[in-house]
Amino acid sequence: EIVLTQSPGTLSLSPGERATLSCRASQSVSSSSLAWYQQKPGQAPRFLIYGASSRATGIPDRFSGSGSGTDFTLTISRLEPEDFAVYYCQQYGSSLTFGGGTKVEIK
Amino acid sequence: QVQLQESGPGLVKPSQTLSLTCSVSGGSISSGTYYWSWIRQHPGKGLEWIGYIYYSGSTYYNPSLKSRVTISVDTSKNQFSLKLSSVTAADTAVYYCARVYSGLFQHWGQGTLVTVSS
Numbered sequence: 001e002i003v004l005t006q007s008p009g010t011l012s013l014s015p016g017e018r019a020t021l022s023c024r025a026s027q028s029v030s031s032s033s034l035a036w037y038q039q040k041p042g043q044a045p046r047f048l049i050y051g052a053s054s055r056a057t058g059i060p061d062r063f064s065g066s067g068s069g070t071d072f073t074l075t076i077s078r079l080e081p082e083d084f085a086v087y088y089c090q091q092y093g094s095s096l097t098f099g100g101g102t103k104v105e106i107k
Numbered sequence: 108q109v110q111l112q113e114s115g116p117g118l119v120k121p122s123q124t125l126s127l128t129c130s131v132s133g134g135s136i137s138s139g140t141y142y143w144s145w146i147r148q149h150p151g152k153g154l155e156w157i158g159y160i161y162y163s164g165s166t167y168y169n170p171s172l173k174s175r176v177t178i179s180v181d182t183s184k185n186q187f188s189l190k191l192s193s194v195t196a197a198d199t200a201v202y203y204c205a206r207v208y209s210g211l212f213q214h215w216g217q218g219t220l221v222t223v224s225s
Contacts, residue, residue: 001170033210035210035211035212037154037212043217044203044215044216044217044218045154045203045212045215046215047211047212047213047214050211056213088153088154090154090212092209092210092211093210095169095170096156096169096210097156098153098154098155098156099153100153101153101154
């Protein structure tokens with residue numbers, strides 16, 4: 001099973017700042033089969049990024065993904081108030097597993 | 108736009124079987140394009156994939172839960188279901204159903220909290 005480790009656990013930032021979230025896999029993720037989701041309190045996760053770097057339909061371009069192999073990054077270029085949430089990475093190259101999440105909170 | 112809605116008991120006794128149903132609207136389970144999945148989230152914790160099913164009935168389960176999980180589909184009702192046997196307090200979680208495309212959880216239900224307690 002591929003284990004995904006997300007860091008940091010919590011990121012404290014102000015609106016307008018840049019957020020950089022990391023997702024590291026225990027083994028190489030084939031074909032960059034890495035996705036990102038956003039979850040707000042009391043809500044279901046929302047699909048953001050697939051294929052490590054492609055935005056899902058309707059996702060603003062301030063969200064971008066990058067990486068390959070075992071190291072992946074989600075970047076939010078300028079945080080909007082609605083972006084404060086928990087973010088999960090997920091790999092779908094070998095079965096399906098999720099990372100433990102990174103909480104982006106208001107500083 | 109597809110919509111998914113979980114339903115089932117919010118309280119289950121230890122050692123019993125948890126049963127949930129996901130009703131799908133705005134799209135047919137039988138279309139053959141998607142898989143249909145269950146995911147859970149323990150209180151304050153991360154996401155755990157439970158398993159998924161194709162309209163034909165083919166299933167794929169998380170190895171860590173495989174011995175206790177059964178997912179089934181009823182195409183006539185456009186629903187799919189989850190059964191988790193021999194539950195304990197560790198199975199207390201919010202359970203989500205979702206539509207899956209190529210391993211991606213594109214659309215989710217709102218989730219339903221299931222508490223295991225006597």
